Amino acid sequence: MRSLLRALGTSVVLVAAPLFVSCSAESHGTEAAVLKFTAIPDQNATELKQRFDTVAAHLTEELGIQVEFVPVADYTASVEAFTNGQVHLAWFGGLTGVRARLAVDGARAIAQGTIDPRYKSYFIANPDSGLEPGGSGPFPMELAGKSFTFGSDSSTSGRLMPEFFIREATKQSPEDFFGSPNRYSGSHDKTWEAVQNGSVDAGALSYTTYDKRLAEGAIDPARCFIVWQTPDYPDYSWNAHPAIDEIFGAGTIDRLQAVLVSIDDPELLSALDRPEGLTTARNEDFAPLVGLAEQLELLR
Template sequence: MPLMSRLFATLLATALPLSAAAQETLYFSAIPDEDETRLVERFTAVADYLSEELGVPVEFVPVKSYPAAVTAFRNDQVQLAWFGGLSGVQARLLVDGARAIAQGDEDTSFVSYFIAHTDTGLTESEDFPEAARGMSFTFGAKTSTSGRLMPEYAIRENTGEAPEEFFDRVGFSGDHSQTLRLVASGAWQVGALNYAVYDQAVADNAPEVETAKVIWKTPPYPDYNWTIRGDVDARWGEGFADKVQAALVGMDDPDLLAAFPRNAFIPAANEDYAPIEQVARDLDLLE
């Protein structure tokens, strides 16, 4: 074979794997903390942004539940995910090398709202709502940080009782938007949800906020985070995880940020969520 032909063949052989890696799709998901239609709308735009920044195809994969998001991450159906504090801890414990790479600026000091139907007569106070004793209460999803983990921890810390002991009836709505709707309708007297979902409902003049009012806020805690698998550098090239982190932290489009809603994203690390892991272990919510 002539020298030039051999050189061309060598270059082609080394270029093909890089090209194939560049074209492999990066899949990501998110915990379904709101209805699926809104989630798809939010994250399709994020996928387009990431694809442009990373130079690889990026696709959003919706899931039906918080455990399904963790399972998809564990099974490599998605390589990146927007998790809550607890689901992020669960996912990282299941996948070697997985790490939190970004969080919202607000996620360093997140809070949950306790809301109550106006017919209960409960009003906002800085003190835990002891007057809610014996009422009906709904969490959000069973593995939601802001809709279950930290509200349950707050109930136990302030009353010395399990939620089932303090309240007459306890349920799980499935997501924050549903919690708001159910309390607003009177189906449940009291509930706990992500503060950002409630504040967005206020900003949108949603009718639910007329009958479902904030009565208490939990102390702050770390919450949502972007988590990436530990094997992405081997698949998309050295430094790929850092490149994804840079793209997320560099996301400054107001429309993209408002979809979360977040003012900005900042770097995150696994150790930021040590308090969440400890509470989850205390409540026996980790395998």
């Protein structure tokens, strides 16, 4: 798998991006003084707002710029808000980040968790499915014909990479392998909830969400267990709109990057859902995902 990702990363040619929508101080009027950011709603929306309001306060203090978190309804809305210049900074999954950067000329991935270059997904199931707990061994072909849900249709760990591994292992599309049209729960939390309550036999989600909810006691491992763990792949990142430097002054994106990667307060890192810390990121780090998304016709 890693050799495939490296090969794709070196051979991908990015498609032409749609026109960049200006986000100048003149076009924003009084709003230009506020640096707005958002995040894909892949977990509980209320929890996200509480966490990221804390991050906004820290960025405001460190940058000397008013920073505000803006929640969005879904993955598509997060990309649209970034593309339209309604937000200047966004926490994206791998696929949503690729889509957003292709849509905005000059957009940059600037930071990511230290875990994000080596991310993975869990395939989970409940005991009524007849499946057994598993690990990182061979893909569980016993999933064939089971009711199965992805997360958001734009999620890297909840759809793109699980679909890729399904196709790689089975030589079939998910629709053919499971015998039904693709299902999408909408988020990682909704995926494990659907599996645990028996709405579906199995699903795929981010490993960090599963591990976190298991540690909190929300997931019952007897009712919702791991049947397979994928190989590693690159995922999440913080992405900066080029209008940041236009509105707040040249070099602001670099300052923002430095502030993010220097965070070492455990409470702030917990709010960022990256207790291990942040590191720098580059657009080139996600080239393998561009190739896979093009292959699966997901760059729409």
